[in-house]
Amino acid sequence: MAITVDGEPVEAYLGETVAAVLIARGDAELRRTRHGASRGLYCGMGLCFECLVMVNGVANVRACMTWANDGMEVRHMAGLVPAEAGKESD
C-alpha cells in the first residue's frame, strides 16, 4: 500500500504505524514546535506527544499510535500548521 508524506508517495506495509513509515523513510524529525525546536519519535507509546503530525487534514495526530492506511495523507507540522505552510510565512 502507499501513503503520501508531504505530497510524496511512500510505500507502507500493513501493520505499520505512521511513525514506523516515517522513520523507515529517514524522517527523524517529525515536527517542529512553534519556536522551531525539532521533535521526533521519543516514547513510541502515545505518552510524550513529540510525534504529532497531520493525517488526512487532522492536526496533532500521534504518529506512533496511528496505523498507516492505504491512501493516507501525512504532513509534517510546524507549530499547529503543516510544515510547508510555516515555511511560506518565513
Ligand code: FES
Ligand atoms: S512518540 Fe511519544 S507520543 Fe508518539
